Amino acid sequence: MQRVAVEDLTIRPFHLLDKEWALLVAGKERPNPMTVSWGGFGTLWNRPVATVYVRPTRFTFGLLAEEPHFTLNFVPDMLRPALELCGRVSGRDSDKWSAAGIVPEPSSTVPVPRVAGARLALECRVLASVDLDPGRFLDPAILPLYPRGDFHRAFLGEVLAVWAAE
Numbered sequence: 001m002q003r004v005a006v007e008d009l010t011i012r013p014f015h016l017l018d019k020e021w022a023l024l025v026a027g028k029e030r031p032n033p034m035t036v037s038w039g040g041f042g043t044l045w046n047r048p049v050a051t052v053y054v055r056p057t058r059f060t061f062g063l064l065a066e067e068p069h070f071t072l073n074f075v076p077d078m079l080r081p082a083l084e085l086c087g088r089v090s091g092r093d094s095d096k097w098s099a100a101g102i103v104p105e106p107s108s109t110v111p112v113p114r115v116a117g118a119r120l121a122l123e124c125r126v127l128a129s130v131d132l133d134p135g136r137f138l139d140p141a142i143l144p145l146y147p148r149g150d151f152h153r154a155f156l157g158e159v160l161a162v163w164a165a166e
């Protein structure tokens with residue numbers, strides 16, 4: 001892995017999240033990988049920001065509340081089964097690292113690990129979190145996505161370091 005300046009990052013953000021998915025790792029004492037495909041990249045408060053959206057029903061939600069750092073890891077195709085497992089099983093009930101055959105490795109700037117072997121990994125510090133307000137949904141197709149009323153919380157993470165496979 002080599003460290004890349006955030007402004008030199010070349011990605012296809014929509015394909016990357018919607019089609020390839022990512023492993024969001026949160027938690028310091030017992031870090032936990034969770035699959036995400038909703039999120040975004042951009043600039044806010046003059047900083048590079050990666051945003052992830054986490055429902056309060058996820059184990060990851062409490063981990064982010066306790067420790068406001070995360071890593072966002074994009075893994076090779078051969079780890080697709082790991083992405084599927086980490087998007088189906090909760091870390092509340094099991095150790096997803098061993099179940100998915102993935103290994104944590106220390107990050108350089110945050111107390112939460114990255115996923116070893118990731119093609120691309122972002123280390124982020126949560127600057128703010130914002131609860132999505134259903135009262136502000138304008139498209140009627142959105143509300144049915146929440147039959148349990150577990151509206152996402154957006155975690156806005158300042159990108160402190162980017163690591164890419166050589």
Ligand SMILES: Cc1cc2nc3c(=O)[nH]c(=O)nc-3n(C[C@H](O)[C@H](O)[C@H](O)COP(=O)(O)O)c2cc1C
Nearest residue numbers: 035036037038054055058059060087088089090091
């Ligand atoms: C492709 C895919 C994308 C997902 N994206 C998200 C997401 O962006 N936000 C979210 O809260 N859950 C998302 N999920 C669901 C969680 O990954 C899933 O509920 C997981 O088991 C939660 O893990 P945890 O309880 O260990 O945090 C996604 C699942 C899959 C399969």
